[in-house]
Amino acid sequence: MATFTYKAISTGGQAVAGTLTAETQQVALRMLDERSLYPVTIHEGGEATRSLTGRRRKVRLRYLTTFYNQLGDLLKAGVPMLRSLDVLARQSPNLVLAEIIREVREDVAGGATLADAMSKHANAFNELHVSMIRAGERGGFLEESLSRIAGFAERQDELRNKLVGSMIYPCVLVFVGTVVVTFLLVFVVPQLRRYLRPETFNFLTHLVFGVSDFIKSYYPAILLGIAVAVTTIVGYGKTEAGRRHVARAKLKAPVMGKLITIVALSRFCRILGTLMRNGVPILQSLKIAKDAAGNTILADEIEKAHENVKRGETLSKPLADSGLFPIDVIDMIAVAEESNNLDQVLVQIADTNEARTARQIDLAVRLIEPLLLVVMATVVLVIAMALLLPILSISTAPGAR
Numbered sequence: 001m002a003t004f005t006y007k008a009i010s011t012g013g014q015a016v017a018g019t020l021t022a023e024t025q026q027v028a029l030r031m032l033d034e035r036s037l038y039p040v041t042i043h044e045g046g047e048a049t050r051s052l053t054g055r056r057r058k059v060r061l062r063y064l065t066t067f068y069n070q071l072g073d074l075l076k077a078g079v080p081m082l083r084s085l086d087v088l089a090r091q092s093p094n095l096v097l098a099e100i101i102r103e104v105r106e107d108v109a110g111g112a113t114l115a116d117a118m119s120k121h122a123n124a125f126n127e128l129h130v131s132m133i134r135a136g137e138r139g140g141f142l143e144e145s146l147s148r149i150a151g152f153a154e155r156q157d158e159l160r161n162k163l164v165g166s167m168i169y170p171c172v173l174v175f176v177g178t179v180v181v182t183f184l185l186v187f188v189v190p191q192l193r194r195y196l197r198p199e200t201f202n203f204l205t206h207l208v209f210g211v212s213d214f215i216k217s218y219y220p221a222i223l224l225g226i227a228v229a230v231t232t233i234v235g236y237g238k239t240e241a242g243r244r245h246v247a248r249a250k251l252k253a254p255v256m257g258k259l260i261t262i263v264a265l266s267r268f269c270r271i272l273g274t275l276m277r278n279g280v281p282i283l284q285s286l287k288i289a290k291d292a293a294g295n296t297i298l299a300d301e302i303e304k305a306h307e308n309v310k311r312g313e314t315l316s317k318p319l320a321d322s323g324l325f326p327i328d329v330i331d332m333i334a335v336a337e338e339s340n341n342l343d344q345v346l347v348q349i350a351d352t353n354e355a356r357t358a359r360q361i362d363l364a365v366r367l368i369e370p371l372l373l374v375v376m377a378t379v380v381l382v383i384a385m386a387l388l389l390p391i392l393s394i395s396t397a398p399g400a401r
Helices: 025-034 061-076 081-091 095-109 114-119 127-139 142-193 203-237 240-252 256-277 282-292 296-310 316-322 327-339 342-396
Strands: 002-010 015-022 037-044
Touching: 002 025, 025 037, 061 081, 061 095, 061 142, 081 095, 095 114, 114 127, 127 142, 127 256, 127 282, 142 203, 142 256, 142 342, 203 240, 203 342, 240 256, 240 296, 256 282, 256 296, 256 342, 282 296, 296 316, 316 327, 327 342
Parallel strands: none
Antiparallel strands: 002 015, 002 037
């Protein structure tokens, strides 16, 4: 069963809005007709799950982590599935997740498995989570699967928050510095220019005045150029060729490229190892891990590895041929395949590389902050020298008062 939100007109001409539960949209339309309501709009999901654009809202990982932990604990305590979902729907602090849990509960009550019910809500439960839950249901270890998903989601959320939090201060520095320099060039420099003599200008003065004149004269063209460039880049990035170029550029970027590669590889190893540990076959696990890696180039190489494994060959050889995986990672995967503990080694690789990446991100951010301050100070110093030197020349010139 699914929840449908509708807006309709009654026989008396009054506008009516609400929600109803039905198997399909056609059944929902028939139910409205039985109520003598003429439907204007109808879509699957309640109002809480819809954004202003009409798309279903995403659910943050921290809410999902709590949901998985609580559901696993309730099932371990012997609480039936339907009652557990009822409790979690009432207690969830997130309205979107609460509404989704109620819809999942209706589907489970109708005979669907928990994985099938969750698979209808891609805005909350991704393919990785659904596959692990499906494997847990089939293998009889659903509670353990829920705990592992919660741990995986929590690690992923921590890494993402750490990266975003680390970049806030540098971004603020760049924004403030840009605003300050632009203000100086557009408002301060032209005012002081009127009091300076051209014969006292030096190279820095001519440079600063030239930049100031260019910005003041062509700012509409500059803004239009920036808008066109951003629109073009974003539009190209949405194409297949654009996505591939962006993915390749991320992996090859100086300094940050190595970090991005390690993060993507860690995510791939953790997902693949977690799926295999939960009883998902390696071929199906590779398909899921390929899409969850977050990089098109890496996904292509994993697809090649999938074909090799399908033919009965090893996983480590095609990964080594790709040139994307570090040698130490390839060696660990090869040894793990021989010793038949690939799932454990993959998770261990992810743990080690994520810890190393976190340290490298901290170091990079600590280096970026003073570098940005030096750049900003240098730009302001150049502007100050361009204005102060002519003033000093006037004050020290013969006959100056």
